[in-house]
Amino acid sequence: MVAYDEAQALLAACMQNIPLLATEFVSISQASGRVLAEDIRAVMPRPEADISAMDGYAFRCADMEEAGSVGLPLAGQIAAGDAPPPLGKGVAYSILTGARIPAGADCVVAQERTSITGGHVHLLEQNARNGLNIRRSGEEFCKGDMLLEHGQKLDWRHLPLLAHQGKEQVSVYKRPKICVVANGAEFGATATDARTELNTQLLATMLQSEGALVTRYVCRSDSMEDLHKVLHQCAQEADILITTGGISVGQTDHVLPVLRQMGAKCLFRRVKMRPGKPITVMQLGQKMVFCLPGNPGAAAICAQLFVVLFLRGLVGEKQEKNASMLIEGQSSFSYVAASDTTCFLPVSFIEDKGENLINLVPSVGASDILCLTRATGLVKISAGQSLQAGEMCKMIPFAV
Amino acid sequence: MVAYDEAQALLAACMQNIPLLATEFVSISQASGRVLAEDIRAVMPRPEADISAMDGYAFRCADMEEAGSVGLPLAGQIAAGDAPPPLGKGVAYSILTGARIPAGADCVVAQERTSITGGHVHLLEQNARNGLNIRRSGEEFCKGDMLLEHGQKLDWRHLPLLAHQGKEQVSVYKRPKICVVANGAEFGATATDARTELNTQLLATMLQSEGALVTRYVCRSDSMEDLHKVLHQCAQEADILITTGGISVGQTDHVLPVLRQMGAKCLFRRVKMRPGKPITVMQLGQKMVFCLPGNPGAAAICAQLFVVLFLRGLVGEKQEKNASMLIEGQSSFSYVAASDTTCFLPVSFIEDKGENLINLVPSVGASDILCLTRATGLVKISAGQSLQAGEMCKMIPFAV
Numbered sequence: 001m002v003a004y005d006e007a008q009a010l011l012a013a014c015m016q017n018i019p020l021l022a023t024e025f026v027s028i029s030q031a032s033g034r035v036l037a038e039d040i041r042a043v044m045p046r047p048e049a050d051i052s053a054m055d056g057y058a059f060r061c062a063d064m065e066e067a068g069s070v071g072l073p074l075a076g077q078i079a080a081g082d083a084p085p086p087l088g089k090g091v092a093y094s095i096l097t098g099a100r101i102p103a104g105a106d107c108v109v110a111q112e113r114t115s116i117t118g119g120h121v122h123l124l125e126q127n128a129r130n131g132l133n134i135r136r137s138g139e140e141f142c143k144g145d146m147l148l149e150h151g152q153k154l155d156w157r158h159l160p161l162l163a164h165q166g167k168e169q170v171s172v173y174k175r176p177k178i179c180v181v182a183n184g185a186e187f188g189a190t191a192t193d194a195r196t197e198l199n200t201q202l203l204a205t206m207l208q209s210e211g212a213l214v215t216r217y218v219c220r221s222d223s224m225e226d227l228h229k230v231l232h233q234c235a236q237e238a239d240i241l242i243t244t245g246g247i248s249v250g251q252t253d254h255v256l257p258v259l260r261q262m263g264a265k266c267l268f269r270r271v272k273m274r275p276g277k278p279i280t281v282m283q284l285g286q287k288m289v290f291c292l293p294g295n296p297g298a299a300a301i302c303a304q305l306f307v308v309l310f311l312r313g314l315v316g317e318k319q320e321k322n323a324s325m326l327i328e329g330q331s332s333f334s335y336v337a338a339s340d341t342t343c344f345l346p347v348s349f350i351e352d353k354g355e356n357l358i359n360l361v362p363s364v365g366a367s368d369i370l371c372l373t374r375a376t377g378l379v380k381i382s383a384g385q386s387l388q389a390g391e392m393c394k395m396i397p398f399a400v
Numbered sequence: 401m402v403a404y405d406e407a408q409a410l411l412a413a414c415m416q417n418i419p420l421l422a423t424e425f426v427s428i429s430q431a432s433g434r435v436l437a438e439d440i441r442a443v444m445p446r447p448e449a450d451i452s453a454m455d456g457y458a459f460r461c462a463d464m465e466e467a468g469s470v471g472l473p474l475a476g477q478i479a480a481g482d483a484p485p486p487l488g489k490g491v492a493y494s495i496l497t498g499a500r501i502p503a504g505a506d507c508v509v510a511q512e513r514t515s516i517t518g519g520h521v522h523l524l525e526q527n528a529r530n531g532l533n534i535r536r537s538g539e540e541f542c543k544g545d546m547l548l549e550h551g552q553k554l555d556w557r558h559l560p561l562l563a564h565q566g567k568e569q570v571s572v573y574k575r576p577k578i579c580v581v582a583n584g585a586e587f588g589a590t591a592t593d594a595r596t597e598l599n600t601q602l603l604a605t606m607l608q609s610e611g612a613l614v615t616r617y618v619c620r621s622d623s624m625e626d627l628h629k630v631l632h633q634c635a636q637e638a639d640i641l642i643t644t645g646g647i648s649v650g651q652t653d654h655v656l657p658v659l660r661q662m663g664a665k666c667l668f669r670r671v672k673m674r675p676g677k678p679i680t681v682m683q684l685g686q687k688m689v690f691c692l693p694g695n696p697g698a699a700a701i702c703a704q705l706f707v708v709l710f711l712r713g714l715v716g717e718k719q720e721k722n723a724s725m726l727i728e729g730q731s732s733f734s735y736v737a738a739s740d741t742t743c744f745l746p747v748s749f750i751e752d753k754g755e756n757l758i759n760l761v762p763s764v765g766a767s768d769i770l771c772l773t774r775a776t777g778l779v780k781i782s783a784g785q786s787l788q789a790g791e792m793c794k795m796i797p798f799a800v
Contacts, residue, residue: 032605046769049593053765055650079622079652081586083593096650097694098586100593111649139764148773155800156606160598160696160769186481186498193449193483193500198560205432206556222479249511250455250496252479294497296560325749325776325797328728328756349725356728364539365453369446369560373548376725397725400555 001270003383004342010268011281011306012313018286020316021176021239025169028162031154033211034172035315040148043165045138050101051080053133057114057121058105059092061128066090071120078102092121101134108133151318173315178207179234180242181217183227183255184294188220198296198369199244203303209400210311212240222252231258235284239314242307245294247278255291256280264289272383273342275366276302298366301344301378308399326394327377329356334389337381346375347395358395401670403783404742410668411681411706415713418686421576421639425569428562431554433611434572435715440548443565445538450501451480453533457514457521458505459492461528466490471520478502492521501534508533551718573715578607579634580642581617583627583655584694588620598769599644599692599699606703609800610711612640622652631658635684639714642707645694647678655691656680664689672783673742675766676702698766701744701778708799726794727777729756734789737781746775747795758795 002010023037052058059072067090075091078084080098087093087104095101095108107128115122141147147161154172162170180203186195200216207214215237219230227246234241246255256269264282271279275298280291290307292299312319327349337343346361358379363371377397379387387393402410423437452458459472467490475491478484480498487493487504495501495508507528515522541547547561554572562570580603586595600616607614615637619630627646634641646655656669664682671679675698680691690707692699712719727749737743746761758779763771777797779787787793 029601029605032609047767053767055648055653077651079585081584081588081591081593081595094651096652097648098595135764135767140768140770147770152773156602156609156700157772157775157798157800159605160602161773163596163598163601164769166596184480186479188481191481193481195481195498196563196566198563201429201563202556202560205429205559209432209556248455248497251477252496253455300556325727326751327725351726364535367447367453367535368540369564370541370547372557373552373561375557398557400557 001272002268004271004273005382007268007271007279007281008306011310014267014283014288015310015313018288018314021174021314023171024174026172027169028159028167031162031170031172032156032159034154034175035317036148036150036152036154036170037173037316038171039146039150040162040165040167040170042141042143042145042147045142046140046164047135047137049137051135052095052097052099052101052108053135054108054110055097056095056108056110056133057092058087058095058101058108059121059128060087060105061107061130063090064092064107064123064128069122071117071122073120074116094121106130106134149318151316153317176212176239176311176314177237178212178214178240178242179217179238180204180207180214180244181219181230181234182244183219183230183246184252185220185222187218199292199294199299202296202300203242203244203292206300206303206399207307207311210308211315212311222254224254224258227254228258228261231262235262235287239287240307240311241284241287241289242292242303243289244292244299247280247291247293256282259284259289259291272340273344275344276305279306281306293366295366297363297368297372300372304378304399305344325397327356327397328392328394329358331358331379331387331389331391331393333360334387335360335381336386337383339384342383343381344378345381346371347377347379348374349376349395358393401672402668404671404673405782407668407671407673407679407681408706411710414667414683414688415710418688418714420716421574421714423571424574426572427569428559428567431562431570431572432556432559434554434575435717436548436550436552436554436570437573437716438571439546439550440562440565440567440570442541442543442545442547445542446540446564447535447537449537451535452495452497452499452501452508453535454508454510455497456495456508456510456533457492458487458495458501458508459521459528460487460505461507461530463490464492464507464523464528469522471517471522473520474516494521506530506534549718551716553717576612576639576711576714577637578612578614578640578642579617579638580604580607580614580644581619581630581634582644583619583630583646584652585620585622587618598696599694602696602700603642603644603692603703606700606799607707607711610708611715612711622654624654624658627654628658628661631662635662635687639687640707640711641684641687641689642692642703643689644692644699647680647691647693656682659684659689659691672740673744675744676705679706681706693766695766697763697768697772700772704778704799705744725797727756727758727797728792728794729758731758731779731787731789731791731793733760734787735760735781736786737783739784742783743781744778745781746771747777747779748774749776749795749797758793
């Protein structure tokens with residue numbers, strides 16, 4: 001039995017020795033939610049050329065000054081996408097936002113600050129100056145700049161950069177394959193008081209929203225042989241195995257004996273935390289096996305704290321600044337953790353008149369599935385620590 | 401031209417008169433990410449019967465007291481899923497976690513606090529008491545209790561409740577259908593300096609991750625007729641139309657004239673905000689048309705602030721407490737908003753030695769796509785307001 005922080009440290013150390021998942025190419029329209037497996041350096045700058053920031057008129061400042069009240073004759077129009085000829089002496093072009101500045105022009109004056117008379121453009125104010133309303137080539141980034149680093153989880157924010165760089169496909173880490181296994185005769189159709197199995201549904205949905213490909217298995221008996229068959233099958237097909245239930249001291253708790261029989265080595269057995277004390281993590285070759293409690297509330301919280309973190313590591317995801325984003329608020333409750341148990345309390349976050357409040361969600365214990373739906377995250381109270389009502393505390397938001 | 405808060409108020413008022421999307425049934429394994437269109441009340445309590453919270457022994461306290469050091473003979477074993485017979489006088493059952501308490505038993509003592517000799521169970525401590533380790537039927541919720549209300553966005557937290565209640569399918573709002581339309585000759589293959597169109601990719605990905613079904617169109621010309629054809633088509637097929645670009649004062653900015661021709665009425669035209677000033681929202685019958693700027697940074701920020709909110713309203717999503725979750729931190733920068741312009745600044749959130757810092761992400765303006773990838777959200781500085789370095793401020797995290 002290990003302390004919570006020790007369990008996390010053991011898992012982190014173990015991850016160092018596990019190779020990242022293989023990579024594959026996907027089209028950029030399929031890349032959102034995936035983790036980049038290549039560095040993206042700029043092959044072209046942005047803007048690619050000097051362009052106009054406004055709809056207006058492009059000219060040479062010196063020409064306009066020289067022309068005075070006569071203004072400059074319009075020599076044509078440049079739209080976005082046009083490749084304009086160089087600017088002639090003493091003329092102006094009308095130019096649209098995003099259009100290339102013709103060579104020789106050094107200024108764009110916005111349309112609303114000009115008037116047009118007899119085919120000549122006149123300034124309403126003397127505001128022309130070198131560089132006005134010109135976006136310089138490379139002002140956003142230059143050729144060779146690092147745009148996105150491998151390990152970046154992609155979302156809508158990253159796609160324009162990829163499209164701009166002409167990427168049609170990008171290299172990403174494969175989705176982790178996970179088998180989630182529940183077990184127990186109580187799930188069998190022949191059980192006199194058969195149960196609905198809840199945990200594989202919960203865990204599959206959670207891990208799918210983290211990008212994993214999840215297969216659910218329910219071993220509906222208390223036979224070691226049946227469980228061995230299922231776990232052996234899972235070890236063939238999955239990158240990660242997750243079991244739920246069957247890890248206590250009861251006569252039908254076969255998960256750990258079967259895994260040991262299969263050659264799995266224990267990383268840690270039981271953690272000084274609540275809920276989730278029974279959690280046990282084993283290693284089967286280079287595959288991790290997370291043995292979660294059977295109580296759904298405890299299984300969910302253990303999956304959030306251990307499995308999600310591990311999954312992100314397996315695809316080389318660099319934790320973005322906001323991944324560790326703890327939400328700060330004033331606690332409306334007091335709590336004292338036992339000297340040997342780190343407690344994770346389901347809480348809800350409420351903004352009330354500009355104040356962030358963190359409220360305790362009532363729970364009847366590790367089996368509670370209702371409290372999860374009322375909670376937005378967890379507050380960690382380390383072993384032997386306490387929290388007083390009115391103190392500031394930090395919520396770990398649920399990954400949903 | 402309206403103030404930012406006024407624009408939001410106009411949109412919110414308009415939403416009152418737009419019917420919610422139709423509903424459909426989906427299987428619960430497909431329900432994550434969807435918004436519930438029915439109330440879920442408990443048809444059965446949880447636990448459904450009195451059950452054991454531990455692996456141990458169930459008996460009547462009075463019997464054990466009477467038996468004294470002799471202990472109680474074991475009459476059998478009860479596993480989860482079994483329907484046990486009533487407890488005989490003066491006997492104990494071994495019982496597993498989650499198994500039903502036999503009628504007549506009033507106590508469960510954990511296995512590790514007992515010893516077994518000659519088929520009798522003995523207590524190691526005198527700790528038996530009425531109700532010990534018994535989870536009472538209905539302690540989590542009772543029949544008839546409201547479990548989930550319509551408008552709840554579903555994720556892994558809600559699925560166990562649905563499964564427990566025997567729901568195989570639930571009623572959810574249909575996914576909104578959105579057409580996103582870019583336009584401009586610069587996207588045509590025949591443009592001498594053809595551009596890669598970035599915005600429909602960005603917006604489609606963002607809105608898909610909000611659950612929408614998105615179709616992208618690029619009208620690659622500056623012809624009003626071509627644009628009319630595309631927008632007419634979109635109005636047939638979509639619940640919401642989004643255009644990007646072509647709403648400025650240039651000669652090729654045809655979006656608003658075409659929409660007016662189609663009968664669209666303006667809700668607001670331009671907003672006193674930066675970036676995003678050109679944003680215009682129209683109503684075409686009961687369909688909203690969001691006309692976003694052509695600059696991708698501005699389009700993205702307007703979509704986050706206006707479209708995502710509207711989408712959530714259209715499927716009746718009740719804003720969860722954490723949907724308005726603003727992340728508080730200490731500003732590392734100073735900023736003064738002009739007296740007539742509400743500013744939205746891209747920022748990154750960093751936790752440094754327990755302190756939450758909010759840093760300004762450098763941006764070259766509304767066209768900037770790089771700054772989005774460095775930002776985790778926005779800080780709003782209302783018109784005429786300022787923020788000083790060292791002050792606390794709140795970040796609106798990006799919806800990703």
